[in-house]
Amino acid sequence: MINFQQVSKTYPGGHRALEKVNFHIKPGELAFLTGHSGAGKSTLLKLISLMERPSAGNVFINGVDLNKVNSRQIPYARRDIGIIFQNHRLLERYTVFDNVALPLIIEGTHHKQIAKRVHGALDKVGLIDKIKCHPSMLSGGEQQRVGIARAIVNSPPILLADEPTGNLDPELSMEILKLFEDFNKHGTTVLIATHDLGLVSRMKYRSLTLKDGRMLEDPLAEGAL
Amino acid sequence: MSLLFKGRQNSNDKQQKSILAGGYFFILNIFRQGVHSLGEMWRTPLASMMTIAVLGLSLTLPATLYLVVKNVQQVSSGFEEASEISLFVKESMSEQETQTLVKRLALYPEVESIEFISKQQALTEFKDVSGFGQALEYLDKNPLPDVVLVTPTKRNRQPNAAKVLLTKLESEREVDFGKLDIAWLERLNALLDLLKESVITIALLLLTSVTLIIGNTIRLSIMDKKEEIQVMKLVGATNTFIHAPFLWTGIWYGVIGGLFAFICVGLMMWWLSSAVSSVAGVYQTSFSLIGLSLSELGFLVLLATSLGFIGSYLSVNRYIKEIEPDKV
Numbered sequence: 001m002i003n004f005q006q007v008s009k010t011y012p013g014g015h016r017a018l019e020k021v022n023f024h025i026k027p028g029e030l031a032f033l034t035g036h037s038g039a040g041k042s043t044l045l046k047l048i049s050l051m052e053r054p055s056a057g058n059v060f061i062n063g064v065d066l067n068k069v070n071s072r073q074i075p076y077a078r079r080d081i082g083i084i085f086q087n088h089r090l091l092e093r094y095t096v097f098d099n100v101a102l103p104l105i106i107e108g109t110h111h112k113q114i115a116k117r118v119h120g121a122l123d124k125v126g127l128i129d130k131i132k133c134h135p136s137m138l139s140g141g142e143q144q145r146v147g148i149a150r151a152i153v154n155s156p157p158i159l160l161a162d163e164p165t166g167n168l169d170p171e172l173s174m175e176i177l178k179l180f181e182d183f184n185k186h187g188t189t190v191l192i193a194t195h196d197l198g199l200v201s202r203m204k205y206r207s208l209t210l211k212d213g214r215m216l217e218d219p220l221a222e223g224a225l
Numbered sequence: 226m227s228l229l230f231k232g233r234q235n236s237n238d239k240q241q242k243s244i245l246a247g248g249y250f251f252i253l254n255i256f257r258q259g260v261h262s263l264g265e266m267w268r269t270p271l272a273s274m275m276t277i278a279v280l281g282l283s284l285t286l287p288a289t290l291y292l293v294v295k296n297v298q299q300v301s302s303g304f305e306e307a308s309e310i311s312l313f314v315k316e317s318m319s320e321q322e323t324q325t326l327v328k329r330l331a332l333y334p335e336v337e338s339i340e341f342i343s344k345q346q347a348l349t350e351f352k353d354v355s356g357f358g359q360a361l362e363y364l365d366k367n368p369l370p371d372v373v374l375v376t377p378t379k380r381n382r383q384p385n386a387a388k389v390l391l392t393k394l395e396s397e398r399e400v401d402f403g404k405l406d407i408a409w410l411e412r413l414n415a416l417l418d419l420l421k422e423s424v425i426t427i428a429l430l431l432l433t434s435v436t437l438i439i440g441n442t443i444r445l446s447i448m449d450k451k452e453e454i455q456v457m458k459l460v461g462a463t464n465t466f467i468h469a470p471f472l473w474t475g476i477w478y479g480v481i482g483g484l485f486a487f488i489c490v491g492l493m494m495w496w497l498s499s500a501v502s503s504v505a506g507v508y509q510t511s512f513s514l515i516g517l518s519l520s521e522l523g524f525l526v527l528l529a530t531s532l533g534f535i536g537s538y539l540s541v542n543r544y545i546k547e548i549e550p551d552k553v
Binding site for chain 1: 228229230250251254452453455456457458459460461462463464466549550551
């Protein structure tokens with residue numbers, strides 16, 4: 001599903017964020033991406049979501065080489081990837097409904113379908129009663145769940161989460177991770193970037209570890225197997 | 226259809242079974258965004274009204290100057306119609322030769338009408354008008370020549386055409402010389418030309434400023450919605466989708482600004498009409514100001530709309546491209 005082959009990324013100015021990274025995440029898998037701040041987790045997620053291009057190597061998603069996706073095709077490629085951010089990135093002037101509906105509006109979905117899917121997504125994250133609220137009226141955990149609802153509303157095959165529990169207490173963090181587990185059970189491939197090793201150890205899933213841009217630990221890597 | 230997952234259909238694909246339906250939804254979406262952007266303007270009434278007022282007033286000035294030219298042209302066209310060519314017949318010509326000349330001149334395609342004033346007739350008129358009646362009786366012979374008054378056709382009343390005709394008429398054997406008093410007309414037309422040029426220059430400057438004002442307003446709006454644009458790009462919005470609301474805003478500014486300018490011009494004409502009537506009354510003529518016609522209103526609104534579109538397009542094309550989601 002997600003395949004990195006000898007991927008390196010050097011930013012203008014010479015900062016090398018990733019160096020010859022190799023890994024493969026199978027369809028329907030849930031994996032963690034761990035590492036300290038500056039290890040390259042965000043860069044790796046940026047490469048998957050086409051916010052950055054690799055300096056060397058290839059990133060494949062479902063067999064499609066992202067190097068061959070041109071700039072006009074990027075928006076369409078992003079529709080297959082749900083992204084969840086640490087700071088939620090919700091739009092304050094819109095209601096919860098409008099925030100969650102955004103990917104569907106962009107796809108040009110019929111308004112009846114939009115209403116149905118948004119209700120479904122908010123029901124999954126347990127926020128159906130907050131549908132008319134604005135993000136500022138919600139707690140941090142609720143805002144994160146709205147962000148998750150927005151990421152899954154159009155049922156993307158891949159879900160990326162960058163520090164989704166970064167600002168949450170341990171109880172809320174577990175709730176959020178349970179949601180990811182639930183989506184994963186329904187076939188979504190999930191990659192969660194986090195530096196909370198305690199959380200990772202509590203969940204028995206594969207963990208990829210980055211250090212200074214290099215893949216340190218991958219239980220499924222050729223050497224490890 | 227999904228780009229990375231060929232078999233996957235999004236909710237939109239399910240409803241768009243044909244190209245026709247796809248086109249229908251595309252157009253529907255564009256109009257939906259148009260209505261939405263109008264709603265956005267409504268949500269910030271003061272800022273929108275101020276921008277529209279600036280645009281409207283900027284368009285009012287060239288539109289008013291255009292009307293000034295139009296009205297002055299209307300007045301001067303009345304003067305031009307009075308232009309005549311006086312041909313003075315050589316003294317040596319007999320009455321029969323003069324009559325032949327009059328008949329020949331009437332056949333000119335450039336000539337609308339001919340009036341012949343014989344030397345005797347001219348003397349009688351002069352006696353009546355000048356007050357030298359008795360003194361003139363002491364003259365041995367009539368010093369006045371026969372005169373033919375030629376009124377050119379409408380097309381030949383313009384100064385240049387009238388001059389050409391004069392030269393042609395003066396080449397007639399029987400004609401001593403001709404006279405066309407067009408110096409004042411030339412001066413008036415030169416002034417009108419200057420006014421027209423000034424209007425075009427001022428209009429170009431103001432229209433450029435309107436485009437820049439709209440462009441800057443849209444730029445500020447883009448900067449204000451930077452975060453929103455980043456999120457939209459992250460969840461798969463195409464450039465067309467992100468551009469559309471800003472382009473619509475520019476178009477709405479143009480449409481409403483154009484209509485505002487039309488109302489301002491109308492009010493100004495109404496305000497000036499009584500003053501113009503008073504001036505016309507002093508000269509014992511009647512004159513009423515001409516306002517903008519329906520087609521001119523259409524042109525004004527279309528021009529303003531185009532400027533709105535161009536201004537917003539320039540900003541959208543320049544600034545949205547630069548906004549990219551920088552952090553996951």
